[in-house]
Amino acid sequence: MTLTADAVVIGCGVVGASVALSLRRSGRSVVVLDKGGAPGHGSTSASSAIVRFNYSTWAGVATSWESRFRWEAWEDHLGFRDPAGLARFERRGMVFLDTDALPRDRMSALFRRAGIPFEEWDARALAARVPGIDAGRYHPPKAISDPAFFDDAAGSLGAVFTPDAGFVDDPQLAAANLARAAEALGARLLLRRTVTQVERVGQTWRVVLSDDDVVEAPVVVNAAGPWSGAVNRLAEIGDDFTISVTPLRQEVHHVPRLTGPSAATMPVVSDVDLGTYLRPDATGGLLVGSTEPECDPLEWLSDPDAADPRPTLDRFEAQVWRAARRLPDLAVPSRPSGVAGVYDAASDWTPIYDRTAAPGFYVAMGTSGNQFKNAPLVGDLMTTLIDAVEAGHDHDADPVVLVAPHTGHRIDLGAFSRRREVNADSSGTVVG
Numbered sequence: 001m002t003l004t005a006d007a008v009v010i011g012c013g014v015v016g017a018s019v020a021l022s023l024r025r026s027g028r029s030v031v032v033l034d035k036g037g038a039p040g041h042g043s044t045s046a047s048s049a050i051v052r053f054n055y056s057t058w059a060g061v062a063t064s065w066e067s068r069f070r071w072e073a074w075e076d077h078l079g080f081r082d083p084a085g086l087a088r089f090e091r092r093g094m095v096f097l098d099t100d101a102l103p104r105d106r107m108s109a110l111f112r113r114a115g116i117p118f119e120e121w122d123a124r125a126l127a128a129r130v131p132g133i134d135a136g137r138y139h140p141p142k143a144i145s146d147p148a149f150f151d152d153a154a155g156s157l158g159a160v161f162t163p164d165a166g167f168v169d170d171p172q173l174a175a176a177n178l179a180r181a182a183e184a185l186g187a188r189l190l191l192r193r194t195v196t197q198v199e200r201v202g203q204t205w206r207v208v209l210s211d212d213d214v215v216e217a218p219v220v221v222n223a224a225g226p227w228s229g230a231v232n233r234l235a236e237i238g239d240d241f242t243i244s245v246t247p248l249r250q251e252v253h254h255v256p257r258l259t260g261p262s263a264a265t266m267p268v269v270s271d272v273d274l275g276t277y278l279r280p281d282a283t284g285g286l287l288v289g290s291t292e293p294e295c296d297p298l299e300w301l302s303d304p305d306a307a308d309p310r311p312t313l314d315r316f317e318a319q320v321w322r323a324a325r326r327l328p329d330l331a332v333p334s335r336p337s338g339v340a341g342v343y344d345a346a347s348d349w350t351p352i353y354d355r356t357a358a359p360g361f362y363v364a365m366g367t368s369g370n371q372f373k374n375a376p377l378v379g380d381l382m383t384t385l386i387d388a389v390e391a392g393h394d395h396d397a398d399p400v401v402l403v404a405p406h407t408g409h410r411i412d413l414g415a416f417s418r419r420r421e422v423n424a425d426s427s428g429t430v431v432g
C-alpha cells in the first residue's frame with residue numbers, strides 16, 4: 001500500500017504529535033509514523049515533564065514562557081476534548097538553587113526581559129519557604145563512594161524562585177492528547193511501523209516501512225527522538241551539522257512518600273549544586289533525576305533499542321542519596337524504583353529545529369531532557385519554518401523569526417540551527 005500526503009512526521013512523541021497537529025491546522029494532509037504501540041511510548045513516557053523557564057539563552061527562555069500559557073489552557077490549545085482525559089499542569093513553582101553553571105544575574109536578566117515573575121532568595125528565605133530543605137553548598141557533586149560525600153557544607157546557597165513553573169502530571173497522556181487532536185482534524189497515525197528506507201525521488205520523499213507500506217510526501221519531519229540520528233542516516237542527512245545528537249540512557253527514580261508539612265505543596269527543585277533535580281508528584285511522592293554531574297558516568301548508546309529499561313541500584317543510590325543531602329528527612333528506599341529512558345541529547349543541550357541541506361527534509365531533534373515543556377510551541381515553530389522555507393525563504397542565510405502569540409516575544413529560530421556555533425553560555429547540562 002502506498003499513501004500520499006503533504007507531510008509525513010516520523011515519531012509520535014510529544015514533539016512529533018505537536019508538529020503533526022500544527023501542520024494539520026495549516027491545511028496540510030499529514031501522516032504520522034511511530035514504531036511504538038501508542039503515542040508517547042518512547043522518550044516521552046520517561047519524561048519528568050517539568051515546566052520551567054531557566055535557560056541560558058533568550059530563545060530558550062522565550063520559548064518556554066510562551067509554552068506555559070498553552071499548558072495552562074491545555075484543552076483550548078488542543079481545540080479538542082479527549083474522551084480518554086486530559087493531561088494536567090500542576091503549578092507548584094520552581095526553586096533554582098544558586099550555581100555557577102547558570103549564574104543568577106544572567107538568569108534574572110532574561111526573566112526580566114521576558115516578563116517572567118520571579119523572586120530572589122537568600123539561604124534564610126530558602127529554608128523558610130521550603131521547610132526541611134538544607135541550604136548548604138556542597139559543590140561539586142560527589143559519588144556516594146567518595147569519602148568526602150558526607151562532608152559538611154562549605155557555605156550556603158540562595159535560589160531564584162519562579163511561581164509559574166511546575167509539571168505536567170502525565171507526559172504520555174499529553175502526547176496522546178496532541179495526537180488525538182491531530183487525528184480529529186484528519187491526520188493519519190500509523191503505529192507499530194519502523195522506517196526502513198528514506199529516499200528522495202524527484203520532488204517527493206519516499207518513506208518505506210517495515211510492513212512494506214510506503215508513504216510519499218514532499219515534506220518529511222524527523223521527530224524520532226533517540227532514533228532521529230538513524231533516520232537521518234537513512235536519508236543521508238547530516239554532513240553539514242555542527243551539532244551532534246546521540247542517544248543517552250538516563251534514569252529517574254521514585255521515592256514513594258515525602259514527609260513533613262511541605263509534602264503537599266513542595267515546588268520543583270533544580271539542584272545543580274548536588275547534581276540532581278527533585279520533582280514532586282501528585283500523590284506526595286518525589287521524582288529524582290540527574291543533571292549530569294561529572295561523578296555520574298554518562299551512558300551513551302549506539303543503539304537506543306539496546307537500553308536496559310530497568311532502573312539500577314548504583315544510579316538509584318547515587319541520585320537519591322544526593323537528594324537526601326538536600327532533604328535530610330527523605331527516607332531512602334532499599335530497592336530502586338523508577339524508570340529508565342533514552343534521551344535524544346544534543347552536544348550543547350539545545351535542540352535542533354531546522355531545515356536540512358536536502359529540500360523538504362526537516363528535523364526536530366536533540367529534544368530530550370529539556371524540551372517536553374516546549375512541545376506545545378514546537379509544532380507552530382516547525383510549521384512557521386516549513387511554511388517559509390517551502391515558499392523559497394533562505395533560512396540558513398536569514399533565519400525565520402517566530403512572533404509568540406501570547407507574549408509577543410520574537411524568537412529567532414536560528415538559535416536552533418543545525419549549523420550553529422555551540423552556545424558558550426550553556427550550563428553544559430540538561431538544564432540547557
